[in-house]
Amino acid sequence: MAPPAAIEVEAMTDTQSISQSTPTTFPHKTESFYRRRAPTDNEPKSQWGTAAPATSAQFKHSSTKGKPLARRWDDLLTPETKARKGSTLKAAAGFLSRPGIVSLGGGLPSSSYFPFAQLSVTVPAPGAFSERETSQSGVQLSADKHSLQTGQSIFDISTGLNYGQGHGAAQLLRWVTEHTELVHAPPYADWGCNLTIGSTSAIDMALRMFCAPGDAVLAEAYTFPTFVEASRPMGLRTVGVPMDEQGLEPGAVDGILEHWNPAAHGGARKPRVLYTVPTGQNPTGATMGEERRRMIYEVCCKHDVYILEDEPYYFLQLPTYDADATTQTEKASSHADFLAGLIPSFLSMDVQGRVMRMDSFSKVIAPGSRVGWVTGSEQIMERYKTHVDCSTQGPSGFSQIVLFKLLEEHWGHGGYLDWCKYIRSEYTERRDVIVRACEKHLPRDIVSWVAPKAGMFHWMKVDWKKHPLAASWTHQEIEEQIFMAGVDHGSLVTCGSWFYADDDVEEEQMFFRATYAAAPFDQIDLAIQRFGEALRDVFGLQNQIEEL
Structure with a gap:
């Protein structure tokens, strides 16, 4: 299949995105994946067929020569995970690709009974991404029922809407594998990808794979509540690690592990798993710099800790806030410059295979x-x-078909990066609106903040000890009063205590989280004004409103 016309041909280098022990250049240009693939006419249709088995090894382009192999994790895997055999029926689907075979073995319904002859969506043309531009110049993408058989596409309704493998459709697995190779270039040989139904499900499965009841898991002191809410019913203890403006403090991680006392943690053994959101952290908005990430990785190597890297906001890395700038627009840049400007991921510096990275389309396309x-x-x-084969199975076939049409057949790798640049510029403007509203409306003698460098959350610190009843009221009582006063004034922000990793913490500080992701600009300003009044x-x- 020919590459999308919008793909940009360019050199790609990034000395920051590769481990110090690996080469310092990206192996590919954004267009090179299409040239490196086998010609469409030479591709066996069976590899794209119904329930076709696939692995990332089929789709990687980089040579593995000279790269180390990942270490084995048999000692970390739980008995449940070791006992899982996968799906016998899905394994049998591998025989469907044999020429001439007549299948009476599987429970795959005939696609002739799927009541969908065609699926169509209208999407932005590359470079014309706004809603207004899409309404004027949007492109209609269509998926037909039998276009794989006719040679018009490698993915169609008859394939996508039938049962599939737990790794997801091979067609979309190829795209995410190439994207991962392009953006992160993992520096060990035997890495791979697996499609998910989102990072929440991935968190749940990862915890089941690596943690047994009674285990402790490290996380930021303030963390994604669903991670905590998934952990506790499994009998896990979440342990919060102190944070600063960049998120996890490496010395704190090392100290907790070095001096771990099971008796002080309900009998839990020394943690073997760290869950972290390194970029635009939810809820604090903190973003780890490259050096910070390398230090955390080294501490985890020292203590043999496995890293769950949850990165839904990775492409929402924002330029430094400029209080004097009226607007901050996305500078024109090549794909190479865009990628080089991103902070390297844990995956890009992982030479041991001790990172499971979780990516998602939720924050950059649609939840x-x-x-x-x-x-x-x-x-x-x-x-x-x-785990996937016997629980969630693969993602929705409707979603996979639509994303394949958008990402593979329409935008391509370069077009998707252009879209991410556009989304980043939109969130930059939103971030600037909420920070300027805070500068304008909040009482600076009791409220402070650091402008977010990524993501969609603004973290505000309130000096609750200046409350007139601080001597007799508790932290919780004052936090609740502030929250309800905000609601009464017509402004909803969330309490920092809702994000505690560890409920046993005795918190001396008070925070509130606001998101600038969705509200119109004037409503963001109004909500902050009302919160200031509260x-x-x-x-x-x-x-009275403070002046700038």
Whole structure:
């Protein structure tokens, strides 16, 4: 299949995105994947057929020569994971590709009974991404029922809407494998990807794979609540690690592990797993710099800790906030410059296979797509697939077909990076709106913040000890009063305590989280104004708006 016309041909280098022990150049240009693939006419249709088995090894382009193999993780895998055999029926589907075979073995319904002859969506043309531009110049993409058989496409309705393998459709697995190779270039040989129904499901499966009841898991002191809510019913203890403006403090991680006392943690053994959101962290908005990530990785190597890298906001890395700038627009840049400007991922510096990275389309395309992917060593991906085969199965066929049409046949790798650049510029403007609103409306003597460098969350620190009843009221009582006062004034922000990794913490500081992801700009300003009024009422301050 010919590459999309919008693909940009360019050199690609990034001395920051590769481990110090590996070469310092990206192996591919954004267009080179299409040239390196086998010609469409030479591709066997069976590799794209219904329930076709696939692995990332089929689709990687980089030579593995000179790269180390991942270490084995047999000592970390839980008895449940070791016992999983996967789906016998899905394994049998591998025989469907044999020429001339007549299948009476599987429970695959005939696609002639699928009541969909064609699926069509209208999407932005490359470079014309806004809603207004899409309404004027959007492109209609269509998927037909039998276009694989007719040679018009390698993915069609009859294939995508039938049962599939736990790794997801081979067609989309190829795309995410190439994307991972392009953006992260994992520096060990035997890595692979597996499609997911989103990172929430991936978190659940990863915890089941690596953690037994009674185990402790490390995370940021303030963390994604669903991670905690998934952990606790499994009998796991989440242990919060102190944070600063860049997120996890390496010395704190090392100290907790070095001096681990099971008696002080309910009898839990020394943690073997760290869960982290390194970029635009939810809820704090903190973003680890490259050196910070390398330090965390080294601590995890020292203590033999496995890293769950949850990165839904990776492409929402924003330029430094400039209080004097009226607007900050996305500078024109090549794909190489765009990628080089991103902070390297844990995956890109992982030479041991001790990272499972979780990517998602939720924050950059649509949460309801329910499609993402995980990347890790082949051993871990094989075990992950056995969980998927017998639980969620692969992502929705509708979602996979639509994403394939958009990402593979329309935008291509370069077009998707252009879209990510556009989304980043949109979130930059939103970030600037909420920070300027805070500068304008909040009482600076009791509220402070650091402008986010990524993501969609703004973290505000409130000096609750200046509350007139701080001597007699608890932290929780004052936090609740502030929250309800905000609601009464017509502004909803979330309490920092809702994000505690460890409920036993005695918190000396108070935070509130606001998101700038969706509200119109004037409503963001109004909500912050109302929150400022609520704070002034609660703290008995003069109710006037501070000037810039």
